Amino acid sequence: MSRVVYLDNNATTRVADEVxxxxxxxxxxxxxxxxxxxxxxxxxxxHIAQARDQVAAILGADPTEILFVSCxxxxxxxxxxxxxxxxxxxxxxxxTRVEHPAVLSLCNHLRKRGYEVTLLGVDGEGRLxxxxxxxxxxxxxxxxxxxxxxxxxxxxxxxxxIGQIVKAHGAAFHVDAVQAVGxxxxxxxxxxxxxxxxxxxxxxxxxxxxVLYIRKGIRLVPLIIGGHQERNRRGGTENVASIVGLGRACxxxxxxxxxxxxxxxxxxxxxxxxxxxSVPNVRVNGNREHRLPNTTSIxxxxxxxxxxxxxxxxxxxxxxxGSACTSGSLEPSHVLxxxxxxxxxxxxxxxxxxSRYNTEAEIxxxxxxxPPLIERLRNIxxxxxxxxxxxxxxx
Amino acid sequence: MWEYTDKVKDHFFNPRNVGxxxxxxxxxxxxxxxxxxxxxxxxxVDDQKRIVDVRFKTFGCGSAxxxxxxxxxxxxxxxxxxxxxITNQQIADFLGGLPPEKMHCSVMGREALEAAVxxxxxxxxxxxxxxxxxxxxxxxFGVTEGLIRKVVRENNLNSIEEVTNYCKAGGGCQSxxxxxxxxxxxxxxxxxxTPAKQPAREQRKLTNVERILKIKEILEEEIRPSxxxxxxxxxxxxxxxxxxxxxxxGTCASCPSSxxxxxxxxxxxLREFVAADLQVVEVKS
Numbered sequence: 001m002s003r004v005v006y007l008d009n010n011a012t013t014r015v016a017d018e019v020x021x022x023x024x025x026x027x028x029x030x031x032x033x034x035x036x037x038x039x040x041x042x043x044x045x046x047h048i049a050q051a052r053d054q055v056a057a058i059l060g061a062d063p064t065e066i067l068f069v070s071c072x073x074x075x076x077x078x079x080x081x082x083x084x085x086x087x088x089x090x091x092x093x094x095x096t097r098v099e100h101p102a103v104l105s106l107c108n109h110l111r112k113r114g115y116e117v118t119l120l121g122v123d124g125e126g127r128l129x130x131x132x133x134x135x136x137x138x139x140x141x142x143x144x145x146x147x148x149x150x151x152x153x154x155x156x157x158x159x160x161x162i163g164q165i166v167k168a169h170g171a172a173f174h175v176d177a178v179q180a181v182g183x184x185x186x187x188x189x190x191x192x193x194x195x196x197x198x199x200x201x202x203x204x205x206x207x208x209x210x211v212l213y214i215r216k217g218i219r220l221v222p223l224i225i226g227g228h229q230e231r232n233r234r235g236g237t238e239n240v241a242s243i244v245g246l247g248r249a250c251x252x253x254x255x256x257x258x259x260x261x262x263x264x265x266x267x268x269x270x271x272x273x274x275x276x277x278s279v280p281n282v283r284v285n286g287n288r289e290h291r292l293p294n295t296t297s298i299x300x301x302x303x304x305x306x307x308x309x310x311x312x313x314x315x316x317x318x319x320x321x322g323s324a325c326t327s328g329s330l331e332p333s334h335v336l337x338x339x340x341x342x343x344x345x346x347x348x349x350x351x352x353x354x355s356r357y358n359t360e361a362e363i364x365x366x367x368x369x370x371p372p373l374i375e376r377l378r379n380i381x382x383x384x385x386x387x388x389x390x391x392x393x394x395x
Numbered sequence: 396m397w398e399y400t401d402k403v404k405d406h407f408f409n410p411r412n413v414g415x416x417x418x419x420x421x422x423x424x425x426x427x428x429x430x431x432x433x434x435x436x437x438x439x440v441d442d443q444k445r446i447v448d449v450r451f452k453t454f455g456c457g458s459a460x461x462x463x464x465x466x467x468x469x470x471x472x473x474x475x476x477x478x479x480x481i482t483n484q485q486i487a488d489f490l491g492g493l494p495p496e497k498m499h500c501s502v503m504g505r506e507a508l509e510a511a512v513x514x515x516x517x518x519x520x521x522x523x524x525x526x527x528x529x530x531x532x533x534x535x536f537g538v539t540e541g542l543i544r545k546v547v548r549e550n551n552l553n554s555i556e557e558v559t560n561y562c563k564a565g566g567g568c569q570s571x572x573x574x575x576x577x578x579x580x581x582x583x584x585x586x587x588x589t590p591a592k593q594p595a596r597e598q599r600k601l602t603n604v605e606r607i608l609k610i611k612e613i614l615e616e617e618i619r620p621s622x623x624x625x626x627x628x629x630x631x632x633x634x635x636x637x638x639x640x641x642x643x644x645g646t647c648a649s650c651p652s653s654x655x656x657x658x659x660x661x662x663x664x665l666r667e668f669v670a671a672d673l674q675v676v677e678v679k680s
Contacts, residue, residue, distance in 0.1 A: 304431065306397075306456035310407060323431070323456070331535070331567055332431065343429040347454075380413050380460060382435040382452035383428055 003316040005362045007271075009202075010151050010179060010295060010353035011320055016204040016252055019245045023206070026241035034238055035229065044240055051247025055211055058250040059196065060187035067212045067230050068243050072178040072199030073102035074223065075212040076145070078234075079174040079195040080106055082220030083143040084115070087172075090142035094171075096120045096128060096157075097338040099147055103176055104334070125287035126155035126339050130165060137169040144171050148180035148196075152322055152335040152351055153286030154295025156184065163192025172218060178202055182253035183260055183292050194218045200242060204355070205249035209242035256356050264354050265293035267363050271352060272296045274367040279374050281387075283345055285322075285336060294354040297322070297336075299345035302384040303377040308350055311373045317366055322349040344383070399457060400491035406461035411468050416450040423511025425503055430536050430563065432459045432500070434507040436467070440515060444475045451507075458490075458497040465489045466504040475512050479605055481505065482549060483561075498561045502546055509604050518607060532574045535567025543575060545602070547582045554579070601670065607634050609669045614641075617664050622647055622656075629661065637672045639665060642679070653677070 006014065032041030034048055049063070056063040069075050080093065080103070095107050097119045107117045118136040120128055128146075137144070144166045149156045159175055166173040174195040177186070182203035188196065195218065200209040214220060214233075226235015253260075275298055276282060285297040300308060305323025312319055322333030323346075331337065332346040341349070352366075378384040399407070416437035426433030432455030439448035449471050451463045466486055470478040483501040487493045493501060530540045546552060546561040555575050559566040565575050601609065614631055622628055627647030632640040641661065643653050650656070654677070662675040 302454065304455050307460060310457045314408065347428065347431050380410065380452055381454045382433060383454050385452070
C-alpha cells in the first residue's frame with residue numbers, strides 16, 4: 001500500500017515498536033505458564049507483576065487494584081455487572097446517552113433483565129447537567145457509569161465532580177476511561193473513582209488486552225469463573241505477551257503524556273483551524289475547551305460522511321464518521337443525536353483522531369487535499385445548491 | 396468497510412451525468428437530509444417521449460451516488476415507458492451488485508425515476524404510492540405501507556432485516572417491526588395464491604404511476620377518438636386508488652346517456668386493458 005495517513009487513533013492505534021519488541025520473547029522462548037510450579041513458568045509471573053506495576057503507575061493506583069482482562073468491553077461489563085451481582089438489593093443503574101456501546105448496549109440488556117436504567121442527556125456541546133445526575137440518584141442506585149472522554153467528540157466529562165455527587169449517595173462509581181488513559185493525567189489515589197476501564201489497543205499496546213481498576217474494598221462478583229488467576233477475580237490463563245506489552249505501553253504513554261498534550265494538540269488544532277478556514281459551512285462538534293488533545297469531530301454540512309471517507313481513503317487518509325451509512329445502521333451517531341446536532345451536519349460528520357506518530361507533513365497533506373474533495377461532493381449534492389440559492393435570495 | 400464492486404467504485408469516483416439540467420422537462424426528487432440520502436433527477440424528453448438527456452444530484456453515501464449514476468446511464472435513450480420497466484434489482488445488477496444493507500440506494504433510484512416520470516405527466520407525488528398510500532408504517536424514516544409492500548413483492552423479501560435494507564423501514568426505533576412482519580406475511584400469502592388466480596400475462600402488479608400512464612394511454616387511443624367523432628370528449632381528472640375520476644366535455648357533458656358511455660365504454664375498456672378493479676366516476680366541473 002502506498003501512503004497512509006492514519007488519523008483514526010480513537011478506533012485503534014499502531015502497536016509501538018518498543019511494545020512489540022518486549023512482547024516477542026513470550027511467543028518464543030518464554031512460553032511458560034505463570035501459574036506453574038517450575039521456575040521456567042514462574043519466571044513469566046515476574047513479568048506480569050512488572051506490567052501490573054507499570055499500569056498502576058500511569059493510573060496512580062496500587063498494583064493490587066489492577067485486574068487484567070481481555071478488552072475494554074469486558075472491563076466495562078465486569079465493572080457494572082460485577083457491582084450489580086454483589087449488591088442484589090440495588091436495582092438501579094445510571095449512565096449517559098453518549099456512552100460507548102460496551103456500556104450502552106449493556107444498559108439495554110439490563111433493562112430487559114428488570115433493572116431500571118437512567119441515561120443522562122447532554123447539551124449541544126456534549127456536556128452533562130450535574131443537576132440531572134443529582135435528581136437521578138436513588139437509595140437503590142447500585143452504580144453510576146460515566147465515560148471519562150467521549151470517543152467520537154473527545155469531550156471530557158468532569159469526572160471528579162461527578163464522583164463526589166455519586167459517592168455522597170453511596171453508589172459505586174465506574175468510569176470508562178478507554179479514550180482518556182495516556183492522553184490525560186490520572187491519579188486514582190486522589191480520586192472518587194471506584195472502578196475504571198482501559199483498553200490496550202487505544203494506547204499503542206496490542207488488541208486483546210484491557211484492565212479493570214478496582215479500588216480496594218469494592219466488592220465485585222467475577223464475570224469469568226475459572227482458575228485462581230488475578231487473585232480469583234478473573235479465571236483464565238493470562239494473555240502474557242499482551243499484558244507485558246500493555247505494561248510497556250503504559251510506561252511509554254506516561255513518558256509521552258506531555259508530548260501528547262502539547263505536540264499532538266498543536267497538530268490537532270492546526271488541522272481543525274485549517275479546515276475551519278478553508279472550507280465553508282463546517283462546524284466542530286462538542287465543547288472545544290474540555291476535550292481530548294487528539295480528537296476533532298467536524299461536520300461538513302449538506303454532504304454525507306461515508307462518501308467523504310471513501311474519497312479520503314483513496315488518498316490514503318484514514319478517518320471515521322458518525323454518519324449512518326458507515327455503521328450499517330441507518331441513523332447517524334447516537335452521540336451526535338444526543339447532542340442535538342442537526343441532520344444537515346450529523347450525516348456529514350468526520351472524526352479525525354491523532355496520535356504521537358502523526359507528523360506535521362501529514363496534517364499539511366490532509367489540509368491540501370480535503371477542501372477540493374468536499375467541494376466535489378457538494379457539487380453533487382442537491383441541498384448545497386438549494387442552500388446557496390437561499391443565500392443568494394437573502395442578500 | 397463495505398465490500399463495493401469495482402463498478403460501484405467506478406460510478407462513485409467518476410459519476411456520470413452529474414449536475415443540473417436547465418430546461419428539463421421533468422424533475423423527480425425523493426429522500427431528505429434527515430433520512431441520510433436524497434436523489435434529484437432531471438429528464439429531457441423529446442416528442443417521441445424518449446429520454447434524450449438526464450442529470451442527477453445526490454446527497455448520500457458512495458453507493459447512493461453510484462446507484463444514481465448507474466440509473467442515468469440506464470435510462471438515457473429509453474422511452475419513458477421503457478424506463479419505467481427498470482427495477483431496483485436491475486440497477487443493483489448494473490453495478491455488479493450492492494451490499495445487502497445498501498439495497499435501499501437502488502430503491503431510491505427507482506423511486507426518483509418514478510417521481511420524474513410522474514412529474515413529466517403533471518402528476519403529483521401522491522400518485523406514486525399505492526392504495527394504502529397515506530399510512531406511514533415507519534415513522535423514523537417516513538416509509539409508507541405501499542412502498543414496503545412493493546419492495547417485499549418485487550424483491551421477494553422474507554425478513555424485517557431485508558425490508559430495512561431495501562427501504563430503511565424498521566431501521567430506527569423498531570416499533571413498527573410487528574407491522575412490517577404483517578406486511579411480509581400478507582405478501583407471502585399473495586405469492587401462494589397468485590399463481591392459481593392470475594393469468595400468466597400479468598407478470599407483476601403495476602405501480603401507481605404505471606397504472607395512471609396506462610389509463611391515460613387507453614383514454615387517448617381507444618376512447619377519446621370515438622367520442623370526438625360525435626363532438627364530445629373526456630378528460631382524466633385524477634386517480635384515487637382504484638377510482639378513476641373523469642370529466643365529460645363537449646356534447647358528452649350534456650348527453651343524457653353519458654352515464655352509459657362511462658359504464659360500458661370507458662370503464663369496460665379500462666378494466667380490460669388496465670386492471671379489473673377499476674371504477675370510473677364522473678366529476679362535474
